[in-house]
Amino acid sequence: MTITLSGVSKVFGDFTAVHPLDLTIPEGSFFALLGASGCGKTTTLRMIAGLEEPTAGRILLGEEDITGLPPHTRPVNTVFQNYALFPHLDVQDNIAFGLRRRGITSVREKVEEMLELVELGGMGHRKPRQLSGGQQQRVALARALINRPQVLLLDEPLGALDLKLRRQMQLELKRIQTEVGITFVHVTHDQEEAMTMADAVAVMDAGRVEQLGPPAELYEHPRTTFVANFLGTSNLIEAEITATGGPEGEELEAKVPGGAGTLRLPAQRCAAPDVRAGTAVLVGVRPEKIALRLAEDGTGDGSGDAAGDGAEANGPGSRGGSGGTRNRLTGTIRDAGYLGVSLQYIVEGTGCGELAVYEQNIERDERLRPGADVVLDWQPAHTFALDAAQSATAGTEVETEPDTEEKTA
Amino acid sequence: MTAAVSTGTPPADPADRTGPAAPPRRSRRRLTAYWLLLPAGLWLAVFFVAPFFYQASTSVQSGSLEKGFRVTWHFANYTQALETFGPHFLRSFAYAAVATVLCLLIGYPLAYMLAFRAGRWRNVLLVMVIAPFFTSFLIRTLAWKTILSDGGPVVGLLRGLHVLDVTATLGLTGGDRLLATPLAVVCGLTYNFLPFMILPLYSSLERIDPTLHEAARDLYATPAATFRKVTFPMSLPGVVAGTLLSFIPASGDYINAQLLGSPNTQMVGNAIQKQFLNVLDYPTAAAMSFILMAIILVMVTVYMRRAGTEELV
Numbered sequence: 022m023t024i025t026l027s028g029v030s031k032v033f034g035d036f037t038a039v040h041p042l043d044l045t046i047p048e049g050s051f052f053a054l055l056g057a058s059g060c061g062k063t064t065t066l067r068m069i070a071g072l073e074e075p076t077a078g079r080i081l082l083g084e085e086d087i088t089g090l091p092p093h094t095r096p097v098n099t100v101f102q103n104y105a106l107f108p109h110l111d112v113q114d115n116i117a118f119g120l121r122r123r124g125i126t127s128v129r130e131k132v133e134e135m136l137e138l139v140e141l142g143g144m145g146h147r148k149p150r151q152l153s154g155g156q157q158q159r160v161a162l163a164r165a166l167i168n169r170p171q172v173l174l175l176d177e178p179l180g181a182l183d184l185k186l187r188r189q190m191q192l193e194l195k196r197i198q199t200e201v202g203i204t205f206v207h208v209t210h211d212q213e214e215a216m217t218m219a220d221a222v223a224v225m226d227a228g229r230v231e232q233l234g235p236p237a238e239l240y241e242h243p244r245t246t247f248v249a250n251f252l253g254t255s256n257l258i259e260a261e262i263t264a265t266g267g268p269e270g271e272e273l274e275a276k277v278p279g280g281a282g283t284l285r286l287p288a289q290r291c292a293a294p295d296v297r298a299g300t301a302v303l304v305g306v307r308p309e310k311i312a313l314r315l316a317e318d319g320t321g322d323g324s325g326d327a328a329g330d331g332a333e334a335n336g337p338g339s340r341g342g343s344g345g346t347r348n349r350l351t352g353t354i355r356d357a358g359y360l361g362v363s364l365q366y367i368v369e370g371t372g373c374g375e376l377a378v379y380e381q382n383i384e385r386d387e388r389l390r391p392g393a394d395v396v397l398d399w400q401p402a403h404t405f406a407l408d409a410a411q412s413a414t415a416g417t418e419v420e421t422e423p424d425t426e427e428k429t430a
Numbered sequence: 431m432t433a434a435v436s437t438g439t440p441p442a443d444p445a446d447r448t449g450p451a452a453p454p455r456r457s458r459r460r461l462t463a464y465w466l467l468l469p470a471g472l473w474l475a476v477f478f479v480a481p482f483f484y485q486a487s488t489s490v491q492s493g494s495l496e497k498g499f500r501v502t503w504h505f506a507n508y509t510q511a512l513e514t515f516g517p518h519f520l521r522s523f524a525y526a527a528v529a530t531v532l533c534l535l536i537g538y539p540l541a542y543m544l545a546f547r548a549g550r551w552r553n554v555l556l557v558m559v560i561a562p563f564f565t566s567f568l569i570r571t572l573a574w575k576t577i578l579s580d581g582g583p584v585v586g587l588l589r590g591l592h593v594l595d596v597t598a599t600l601g602l603t604g605g606d607r608l609l610a611t612p613l614a615v616v617c618g619l620t621y622n623f624l625p626f627m628i629l630p631l632y633s634s635l636e637r638i639d640p641t642l643h644e645a646a647r648d649l650y651a652t653p654a655a656t657f658r659k660v661t662f663p664m665s666l667p668g669v670v671a672g673t674l675l676s677f678i679p680a681s682g683d684y685i686n687a688q689l690l691g692s693p694n695t696q697m698v699g700n701a702i703q704k705q706f707l708n709v710l711d712y713p714t715a716a717a718m719s720f721i722l723m724a725i726i727l728v729m730v731t732v733y734m735r736r737a738g739t740e741e742l743v
Contacts, residue, residue, distance in 0.1 A: 092647040093651055097648075099648045101641055101644070105644065107642060107646075107660060118646070118651075118659070119649035122649060122651045122659075168649070168650070
């Protein structure tokens with residue numbers, strides 16, 4: 022069922038965990054709340070579950086206002102971060118707990134069915150402590166799903182699992198969600214997890230939703246520096262808008278200070294408000310969109326494809342309304358990393374700081390070494406611009422695992 | 431969670447890793463453990479095992495103080511003790527049982543509050559639970575004598591509320607007094623053994639992850655059902671430990687009956703004391719001690735079986 026949060030906020034003492042929040046989570050969707058620890062995503066989830074009372078605002082489930090309802094009367098179930106399995110009950114009693122509390126006594130068949138769904142057949146008589154982390158996780162999932170809730174809330178459900186198991190459970194969760202068709206609200210600090218599983222992602226920071234949309238949209242069209250940096254990596258270059266309009270009416274030109282060059286981008290990819298000539302912006306481009314080649318090989322369009330420059334990126338008449346003119350910067354390679362599937366370069370750009378470039382590992386140019394002078398170019402269509410009034414490094418801080426405490430507790 | 435709950439297996443003896451190549455070192459390590467056991471072992475041998483067998487032999491002696499006692503395997507001491515002091519035994523277990531139940535009823539809410547609701551006051555409150563131990567058991571019980579005295583405010587209040595009439599009909603008090611009644615003895619026992627109930631209850635409640643309460647509430651359990659199905663079952667080890675720690679010493683206690691009771695409220699402890707120190711009938715006194723010990727052992731064993739604590743570590 023559709024969940025609607027309208028103006029929901031939560032204040033603890035003098036700390037505002039969630040600023041007034043408006044959010045609509047459509048029925049049957051897999052919705053992710055993504056953010057670093059302390060951004061308010063778990064508090065938001067707990068308010069939907071009824072474990073935390075909103076300071077202000079209303080929570081609707083379908084048409085019904087559930088804001089003041091105690092948790093045991095809400096048709097919503099939660100998979101907790103540390104699973105919170107009842108240690109004194111065996112697996113099947115854990116799973117049957119919700120049904121029994123609602124006065125349903127013939128639970129046997131449903132429990133068996135649930136155990137099959139999460140692939141734990143025959144484990145019904147074990148105690149939670151006799152199970153591995155992944156199995157406990159699945160019991161927690163079964164214990165919530167057996168109640169056929171209108172909404173399933175998942176609070177970092179995979180946080181305590183190791184990487185390989187986490188990948189496997191991501192696919193599993195997605196499969197189960199498709200199978201049962203319940204609305205899933207998934208809280209995570211792992212952007213990859215959110216991107217893999219969710220239909221829609223709300224990126225949260227400091228108690229606010231920064232941006233909401235399907236994963237691809239968030240990645241391709243970040244509207245804030247936090248989203249640009251938190252989801253993947255972005256190169257953000259300080260620049261100044263020099264011209265609006267462009268030959269086809271929908272293009273912006275931005276000049277990088279120090280005469281390093283002029284960058285073009287489609288006007289609808291600019292998130293800065295009130296753009297006119299002279300507006301300072303942060304021009305952004307994702308590292309994998311950039312083609313890298315040696316300066317000595319010349320700079321002509323389509324002349325070189327030394328670094329695995331895709332055919333799509335060249336050629337006249339390719340998309341990106343600037344008639345094939347690619348954005349171009351120069352620089353010197355500072356660092357080169359070999360990651361197997363890709364090659365990652367840090368380039369000291371002329372007049373624009375360090376830029377990250379990812380190249381597919383197809384034909385590796387041995388001359389692209391630290392110290393080499395290079396030309397970077399990319400399509401204007403892959404360029405975006407953000408409001409320069411925000412911190413260019415928001416969302417780049419190294420993540421501290423928020424769940425280490427629970428794991429050792 | 432599981433790490434906190436399970437008692438855990440002791441870490442592997444590091445000596446095991448040295449393998450068979452280094453036997454002298456290994457055996458020295460092994461010996462160290464026994465050396466460490468020695469003080470406790472000696473203490474137990476001198477103050478428990480030796481008196482135990484000494485009393486066991488006394489309990490089957492016969493004779494008199496003038497002619498001296500000799501081991502004659504006189505098991506009649508036991509039957510005699512039961513015949514003469516049966517009411518004392520019954521009173522002991524009845525008072526101890528009532529006091530234990532009262533301890534549980536008073537102690538559980540308190541321990542629950544300490545574990546889940548006390549916040550930053552927790553340590554202060556815990557110290558207050560233990561604070562009575564800074565005064566001697568005897569003095570605390572004597573203080574109760576003053577509190578419950580005939581002219582005291584407690585009696586006055588209870589008389590005014592006609593509570594004493596109710597307890598008198600129940601046979602717990604007599605006349606218009608509290609002192610020298612079974613109720614006074616039970617009150618004293620409850621008071622004195624309450625901390626032994628609260629502390630184990632607290633420690634088992636405190637280990638319960640509060641998320642489990644949230645999980646139960648999330649899974650359609652009302653607050654009452656959450657308590658019945660999650661909190662209480664998980665606190666059972668504490669309930670078992672607390673009831674044992676208050677029931678066992680309470681049933682052997684004689685100070686409370688001595689100071690707060692009357693000749694009609696004497697417990698088995700009083701009888702044993704009198705036989706040992708006043709009547710100087712050592713064999714009967716020893717036999718009573720053994721009967722008390724045996725009954726407690728049987729009761730505890732049955733209780734532990736029923737409570738099934740091994741399931742709940």
